[in-house]
Amino acid sequence: MSQNIAQCVKSLLRPALSAALMVLLLAAPGQTETIQATALSKTEMLRLGERMYREGILPSGKPMNAFIRGDVEVDSTAFSCSSCHLRAGLGSVEGGVVTPPTNGMRLYKAYRRPPSLNDIPDRAGRFVYAKTVSERPPYSRESLATALRFGTDPAGQSFNDIMPRYPIDDHDMAILINYLESLSSSYSPGATNAGYAFATIITDDVSQEDREALLAPLQKFIAGTNQQVEMYEEFIKFGYSPTIDMKYAFRNASLTIWNLKGAPKTWRKQLAEYYAKEPVFAVLGGISNQDWQPIHNFCEEQRLPCLFPITELPVVSESDWYNYYFNRGYFQEGEAAARFINRMDGIAARTPILQVIQESPAGKALAAGFQKAWSDLEHPTVNSVNVTSKQLRDPKFYSKLLLDNKPGVLLLWTDAGVISSIPRLITKLDTPAQIYLSSSYLGKQAATIPESVRSNVYITYPYRLTPYVGSKEGFDAKVPILATATDFGDNRITSRTNTMLKQVTLQGLKLLYDNLYRDHLLDVMSMQMDQVARDYERLSFGPGQRYVSKGCYVIQLGKGADPALLAKSEWVIH
Amino acid sequence: MGITFVRIALLVAVLFITSNLSIAVAHADNAKYKKSVENYTIPDVTLFNQDGKKVRLSSLTNSDVPVIVDFIYGTCTTICPVLSAGFVNIQKRLGTDSNKVRLISITIDPENDSPKVMKDYLKRYRAKPGWDFLTGSRADIDTVMKAFNAYIPDKMSHYPLNMIRMPKNGSWVRLFGLMSTKEFMHEYQLAADK
Structure with missing residues (x-):
């Protein structure tokens, strides 16, 4: 056996990798028979295996080195197993590369790549850039170790070059293989072949009207899904034989409302x-006017997907996994203001900026977003003042504040209570005398900002500006509709929940087939194509990306009582 | 009789199509990389680099040393890490001469790839100076992709491509597919020859 492997090494690999692997082979003669459990506890084995799989770090803490095309050395901390095989290990299709499943349950069974339309290459040969082998026998632990080290499957076929070869010793290999065996090995709670259990979450500060706006599309979705199952069962009764794909296309669904009180x-x-x-398979949307954090944390702990709730106060995290949001809410508006000001010639360098933060979750989130983006842009912290809603309406308080700080740019992270003071505030500002506000926090009253000062006032606006075709109630009236200031403060509950269901979640559920794992749902959702949505210019996805709408305009108001929104920035500001 | 003939003709046609298919697929699977020489007109666009600085693309590509361009994105799996490993290794091979090449990665996910995301990406790959990662408005990025005949409507359907600008005549060597470091260095040296 060792001879065979040595031959493989010689014929398949280039000198750099060959040398690394020969050291391994010489150090551990007859290694292929020793891939078995080590003395570590089960939990520790899994923890270390998960770290190898997800982060590319060996049990020793060193990076797992790998080689591509023989001599392209890659550091697996930048490029781990889960990069391509994804977190659930069911593989992916991206960049013309078909990555096969790598969980034990699939590896230890024979594999046959299903034929697909993509088997026909386009003229440039792009879509067949890297496919999996078409057929292979089941792996054993030993042949799996050989595959990872030398890139050959049990039938002796070589992997595509894009799969790295890993010179891993027996001890570490046993840990990795043990992890692969445990990966996606039993269905997640809340899902069976018969159906899914879903929940949605509503907190008790939400009005009856908003509650109904959320529940209407959700309940319609559930009813529609179950109706399809009934129709499908009728077809079966009348003698229809489903194809393999069809067998997994229809599942019942239930929805429980988790009302949170107090x-x-x-x-x-x-x-x-x-x-x-x-236990439910996923939380489909939800709504709260309060901080979403306790719900976010619960879902992370339970590894429970929580998909696109209506909240302006999501948790902003670069590493959390189970919570998907439309965007970063107020935080994102604060970021947009920072990036916009940064791009205005000279302002960032020479103009004092004052940030006025109303003591509320919204004010704090807007300020946090601004501060984060501002410091990422390597600007010094700006002066900030916290104000109560009472102070917000006190002209004397402002006079003193502006006299003390002499700002040229004023960030007013406040509600509409400030609007009547704006003309007076502007007279007290240095050039360029700009005021920044959030459309979500101001609400509809933004349209009452006096025309005389509208050229000094900039407003962050995280929704679509360009015409979309349809009526505001649905997609029936084929007329372009422009957003105006009367749209401020509209939570877009029904339309956004519909987007969550029809454009995003359903796309993920359709691709699950018989892989009823929550991680797989999140994996396939994150690998979908960009989408144009009713409320956002573009929804974009990607591994690990959890805030799908990345944009936020900075606008000014046009003339009149129902002012047009004049874009002063791109949708995404860099 | 007529029906039998049609059946046979159909069978022959199917066999012909499937046999051609399998040849095409096998060929594509075995192919390493494809090479061609192209002339591209660099559009007059201003993009942003990893430091948030404005960069005029044509100024960056107009260089006395070979310029290598690829299209990647910050959270990409599969091919971008491999393309970037290629950039890392070319910088490593050139060592103190790494200023003899200019590396430009252009994002195909401009919505997510802010200067910060790009800076973190370069840091993760331990990129040396001389490797810039550029983002910009979607319209500008689309223009650039089209100029390099590399337009894709969605980042999920991208493909591995390197383009090396030859300083001697401004033409570009288009390399489709993944190369070993040895092959990549060889292509670089050919492009660098005066």
Whole structure:
């Protein structure tokens, strides 16, 4: 056996990798028979295996080195197993590369690549850039170790060059293989071949009207899904034989409403009770006017996908996995203001900026977004003042504040209570005398900003500006509609929940087939094509990206009582 | 009789198509990389680099040393890490001479790839100076992709491509597919020859 492997090494690999692997082989003669459990505890084995798989770090803490095309050395901390095989290990299709599943359940079975339309290359041969082998026998632990080290499957076929070859020793190999065996090995809670259990979350500060705006599309979706199953069953009764794909296309769905009452600190306990009573596969949307954090944290702990709730106060994280949002809410508006000011010639360098933050979750989130983006742009921290809603309406308070700070740019992260003071504030500002506000925080009253000062006032606006075709109630009237200031403060609950269901979640559910794993749902959702949506210019996805609408305009108001929104920036500001 | 003939003709046609298909697929699977020489007109666009600085693309590509361009994005899996490993290795091979090449990665995910995301990406790959990562408005990025005959409507369907500008005549060597470092260095040296 060792002889065979040595031959493989010689014929397949280039000198750099060959040398690394020969060292391994010489150090461990007869290694192929020793891929088995080590003395570590089960939990520790899994933890270390998960780190190898997801982060490319060996149990020793060193990076897992790998080689591509024989001599292209890659550091697996930048490029791990989960980069291509994804977190659930069910593989991916991206960049013309078809990556096969790598969980034990699939590896230890024979594999046959299903034929697909993409088997026909386009004229440039692009779509067949890197395919998996068309057929292979089941792996054993030993042949799996050979595959990872030398890039050959049990039938002796070589992998495509894009799969790195890993010179891993027996001890570490046993840990990695043990992890692959455990990966996606039993269905996630809340899903069976018969159907999905879903929940949605509503907190008690939400009005009855908003509650209905959320539930209408959700309940319609569930009813529609179940109706399709009934129709499908009728077809079967009448003798229709489903194809393999069809077998997984229809599943029943149920929706439980998780109503959360009282203080946010009690939500966790309430969520745990709901979850214990009936674990669900995913949380489909939801709504709260309060900070979403307790719900976010619960879903991360339970590894429960929480998909696109209506909230302006999501958790902003670059590494959390289970919570998907439309955008970063108020935080994103603050970021947009920072990036916009940064791009205005000279302002950032020479103009004092004052940030006025209303003492509220919205004010704080707007300020946090501004500060984060401003410091990422390597500008010094700006002066900030926290104000109560009472101070917000006190002209004397402002006079003193502006006298003390002499700003040329004023960020007013406040509600509409400030509008009547704006003309007076502007007279007290140095050049360029600019005021920045958030459309979401101001709401509809933004349209009452006096015309005389509109050229000094900039407003962050995180929604679509350009015409979309349809009526505001649906997509029936084929007329272009422009957003105006009367759209401020509209939570777009029904339309956004519809987008979540029809454009994003359904796309993911369709691709699950018989892989009913929550991680797989998130994997396939993150690998989908960009989409144009009713409320946003573009939704874009990507591995690990969890805020799908990346844009936020900075606008000014046109004339009149229903002013046009004049874009002063791109949708995405760099 | 007529029906049988049609059936046979159909069978022959199917066999012909499928046999051609399998040849095409096998050929594509075995192909390493494809090379051609092209002339591209660099559009007059201003993009942003990893430091947030404005960069005029044509000024960056107009150089006395070979310029290598690829299209990647910050959260890309599969091919971008491999393309970037190629850039890392070319910088490593050139060592102190790494200023003898200019590396430009252009994002195909301009919505997500802010200067910060790009800076973090370069840091992760331990990029040396001389490797810039550029973003910009979607319209400008689309213009650039089209200019290099590399337009894709969605980042999920991109493909591995390197283009090396030859300083002697301004033509570009278009390399489709993944190369070993040895092959990449060889192509670089050919392009660098006066």
